[in-house]
Amino acid sequence: MTTDRTRPLLPRQPVRWHTGGPGGARRLINRLRARVAEQQRLEAHRLLEADMRGLWREACTGVGLCQYISAAAGLTVRTPRFGGLRLTPTGTSFTVELMPGGEPTDIEAHALRLAHSLGFAGLRVQPMAGRWVRVVLFDADPLASTFALPHAVTGRADDPILLGRREDGALVEHALASPGHVAVQGQNGSGKSQLSYGLLAQLAAAGDVVIAGSDITGLLLGRAWNGTAHRPWQITGSKDLAAHAAHLDRLVGWMDDRLETMPPRVDNIAPTVQTPLVLVVLEEFPGLLRAAQAKDRKLAERITSAVLRLLSEGRKAAFRVLMLAQRFEANAVGGGYARDQFAVRLSFRVPAESLAMLHGDDARRLGPEHANTEPGIAYLSAPGEDCVRLRAPYVGGYGAFCDRIARDGRRAA
Ligand SMILES: Nc1ncnc2c1ncn2[C@@H]1O[C@H](COP(=O)(O)OP(=O)(O)O)[C@@H](O)[C@H]1O
Ligand SMILES: [Mg+2]
Secondary structure (H helix, E strand, O other): OOOHHHOOOOOOOOOOOOOOOOOHHHHHHHHHHHHHHHHHHHHHHHHHHHHHHHHHHHHHHHHOOOEEEEEOOEEEEEOOEEEEEEEEOOEEEEEEEOOOOOOHHHHHHOHHHHHHHOOOOEEEEEEOOOOEEEEEEEOOOOOOOOOEOOOOOOOOOOOEEEEEEEOOOOEEEEEOOOOOEEEEEOOOOOOHHHHHHHHHHHHOOOOOEEEEEEEOOOOOOOHHHOOEOOHHHEEEOOOOHHHHHHHHHHHHHHHHHHHHOOOOOOOOOOOOOOOOEEEEEEEOHHHHHHHHHHHOHHHHHHHHHHHHHHHHHHHHHOEEEEEEEOOOOHHHOOOHHHHHOEEEEEEOOOOHHHHHHHHOHHHHHHHHHHOOOOOOEEEEEEOOEEEEEEEOOEOOHHHHHHHHHHHHOOEOO
């Protein structure tokens, strides 16, 4: 007789359904661990956010960025409202709602003090929708350390070249082929030449760029360029000022030839190897004008009118001017009209008055601080870049510049 009881029992199967098979238990534990870690992260984020909110409120009150409101319970302080904190691998930022009547510039005006109170080196304000802005914090001041120019050259006029590094560490670039002349001002020893060494070193190899111009100091142009295709288009020295005038006239003649032979239905020459972009460098231009004026008024007028023509008509003919001066006073650079032709404007250390002169009244509030800034730090106004502070790349001195030109400078065909 057989019964169910005597039937051999099936081997016991491991219970799998709730863990999802072999290795399932481990996966489950890992999931739980990840969830706990995420909860801990959120909790830490909340604590940090609460901390920052309190610090922000105190910092705003401390610098006077607040409104006092009289309520039944007494006087209360209102500060720009802290929204949410965002932590990403690239940095820390938070949102802020402006106070009634407030503007982003109110925060910018106290940027350094507010950032220091929060334990950071600096901050930048980015407008968002409506009354909200994003305050981006910087751990370290990228302007404080030297920024070496990488060993790179551009091959074409429409490749961007490096102008500098912004306060938030982002690189600022400019393609020479984009329309616009470049103005650089700064007191003696503020970094104009170093910036120019960097710009020209990056451009020296480009097949569709000619680096021409006038340099009474003979350092930026001249000797360093011997043996390159650019040298015949450069004039240096302060002995023969008439030669500078004649040379600038020659460049204007070249521009006129291009304007006359412009193909039909074209109002703008794109740089090519056959019709290269001509960068007319005018190092210490007010010095050239002053020296010419002292010698012969007519000579100075001739120089001024040549430069005015390059500035006003050059853009269409692929001519760009890079003018360097200690300050861009109208009468030192050929008049207010000449000054208005520059789309890209850089100011190294200059008196507050000169900063406002080149960058407009909005820059006035930046004046006192910038008047004492270190060499190599400049304010930039350019299309799409509204008065940003940057550090110019450092080539490594005059010797290093000469080495780069000797190595990279385009040779005559
Ligand atoms: N971008 C920079 N980074 C670091 N140091 C700089 C920079 N620019 C200038 N310097 C320092 O300042 C000095 C003077 O700079 P320079 O360009 O010759 O001034 P400028 O032409 O305005 O008279 C340089 O020798 C260098 O020591
Ligand atoms: Mg100089």
